[in-house]
Amino acid sequence: MHPNDDRKQDQGRKIQALGRAIVIAPADNVATVIHITPSTSCYRLSNKAGQSHRIMEAAGPVDFGHKIALTPIPSGGDIIKYGETIGRATIAIDRGEHVHIHNMESCRGKGR
Amino acid sequence: MKDLNTITIQGFERAKGRPGIRNHLVVVATVFCANHIVARITAAVPGSIPVTHNAGCGQLGNDADNTGKIILKTGIHPNVGGILFVGLGCEQHGATALADRAGATGKPAAALDIQACGGTTKTIEAGIAACKGLYGRMAAQNRRVDIPLTDLVIALECGGSDYTSGMAANPAVGVFTDCMVRAGGSVVFGETCELMGAEAVIRRRTSDPDIQGRIISRIGRTESAANAMGVDMRGSQPSPGNIRGGLSTIEEKSLGAVCKSGSLPITGCLDYGEEISRRGLNFMDCPGQDLTSLCGMVSGGAHMVLFTTGRGTPLGFAIAPVVKITANARTGETMAENIDINLSGLLLGNLTIARAGEMILRAVRSTANGELTRAEALGHREFGFYTSGPTL
Numbered sequence: 001m002h003p004n005d006d007r008k009q010d011q012g013r014k015i016q017a018l019g020r021a022i023v024i025a026p027a028d029n030v031a032t033v034i035h036i037t038p039s040t041s042c043y044r045l046s047n048k049a050g051q052s053h054r055i056m057e058a059a060g061p062v063d064f065g066h067k068i069a070l071t072p073i074p075s076g077g078d079i080i081k082y083g084e085t086i087g088r089a090t091i092a093i094d095r096g097e098h099v100h101i102h103n104m105e106s107c108r109g110k111g112r
Numbered sequence: 113m114k115d116l117n118t119i120t121i122q123g124f125e126r127a128k129g130r131p132g133i134r135n136h137l138v139v140v141a142t143v144f145c146a147n148h149i150v151a152r153i154t155a156a157v158p159g160s161i162p163v164t165h166n167a168g169c170g171q172l173g174n175d176a177d178n179t180g181k182i183i184l185k186t187g188i189h190p191n192v193g194g195i196l197f198v199g200l201g202c203e204q205h206g207a208t209a210l211a212d213r214a215g216a217t218g219k220p221a222a223a224l225d226i227q228a229c230g231g232t233t234k235t236i237e238a239g240i241a242a243c244k245g246l247y248g249r250m251a252a253q254n255r256r257v258d259i260p261l262t263d264l265v266i267a268l269e270c271g272g273s274d275y276t277s278g279m280a281a282n283p284a285v286g287v288f289t290d291c292m293v294r295a296g297g298s299v300v301f302g303e304t305c306e307l308m309g310a311e312a313v314i315r316r317r318t319s320d321p322d323i324q325g326r327i328i329s330r331i332g333r334t335e336s337a338a339n340a341m342g343v344d345m346r347g348s349q350p351s352p353g354n355i356r357g358g359l360s361t362i363e364e365k366s367l368g369a370v371c372k373s374g375s376l377p378i379t380g381c382l383d384y385g386e387e388i389s390r391r392g393l394n395f396m397d398c399p400g401q402d403l404t405s406l407c408g409m410v411s412g413g414a415h416m417v418l419f420t421t422g423r424g425t426p427l428g429f430a431i432a433p434v435v436k437i438t439a440n441a442r443t444g445e446t447m448a449e450n451i452d453i454n455l456s457g458l459l460l461g462n463l464t465i466a467r468a469g470e471m472i473l474r475a476v477r478s479t480a481n482g483e484l485t486r487a488e489a490l491g492h493r494e495f496g497f498y499t500s501g502p503t504l
Contacts, residue, residue: 022279022459032275032358034459048279050461065275065358079360082278084312086364099360106346106361108308108335 019043019058021068025083030067030099031056032081043068043096059096067099079104113287113470116295119261121480124193124254127218131259132190133415133480136161136431137246139239140187142199142207143168149232150198153239160243163430163495168203170504180205182385182497185411187214187221191431193253194220194246198239201227220249262297264480265388267414267432268372269303271402273350274357274422278368280439280458280468281420287469288418288476289374293393300380300388300409301373302398304334305349309363310370317378326381330397349400353423372420384498385411402427404498406434411497416479418472426450428492433485435475452486 019040021031123131187195199207211223318324380394424447441456457463
């Protein structure tokens, strides 16, 4: 096989492995994953209109439709989506890490 | 989008009140004792619709009043052409009294009591005969007339929500909502619990301090009721399905849910089942639970429901068409038979939100003109309303 074919196949594999996540509002510190593969190591972040691209490294597995942190978030720090607080971190969260009920909690309706 | 003021649909004229977009013959149980008999009557009368529930007896105060109100409003709804109330004879809201009140609005109405008829079989026979009589009376007013689209009341609901709801489906509905409200139409949304965390949005969208205060206080009241149970709301709101679908907290769910209300001012605040008399964007205090929420908004006069779903739900409603909208590609495929509008292109990058809004407008028009929704075609006729107090 020609060496260029190897490179093209490699690039194709890298593009397929690139995940995609949407940042809904400019103030958000999480993005929502809308495309992921088993070999995803980086995400292409964009806004809802598909603009303002940047690449961010993943920091562990995440489920489809779930959130990843765009910056490190300290324990007790606000989780921001839609430009508003949607909860707070229960432990320190790394940039690129999966954000969900295992490391964040609501500030409402908790029976106390 | 086309100016909604230029659009008319063919509705059914009524003697009093708004025209409807359906012409149903409805058989309503005034108490649960009549449920089976109502089901047997409607099974024998093609096209008739059963309305059954678990209330009408042993209720107090607000719940007792609410039952009577919801049952009556269901019977006299614009989408209903004729109504048969079936009761037992000893319940809190009697069939004859309800039929008299329905008849006073010009609606063909009849009533039966199981005790007076003499039991199950005789009531079923009498019910089938009564329905045939009602169909005859309805034929006299089967006139369809042109009515402005903006004379309709559109209810909004989200159920089985996931990450696609707030990102795509609800914002698309919001585009339609803005157009309908801007053109002078009436839109209602509720699910009070699913505004917990979205109070900042409510404050931005309400300029009348009275309306703002009432909505905020209703959200607070819902949260207090949840807190008084002494348990964490999570698992009920958000539901296990919401959580699997990426929604971590009620705040996240609420901020996604409120997107379906668009961007224009909220100018009405209504109690559960209260008549939606003001044009513009109205909030109604209802549970987040889909069935009771639909019932409250339809009882208030909503003609149809725009219902977004992420994970998929087949739910319909007895007397109003429910248009199902999803932006989840997988749901659009696996539950295709339950979905009216598939907006998954919004997240796949091959559908604009403006175009999605147009698709919703097209569905509103065709549904109003008589095209059955998937829920109607599949026979989904669910009914149930909110009760808050004890049953004695």
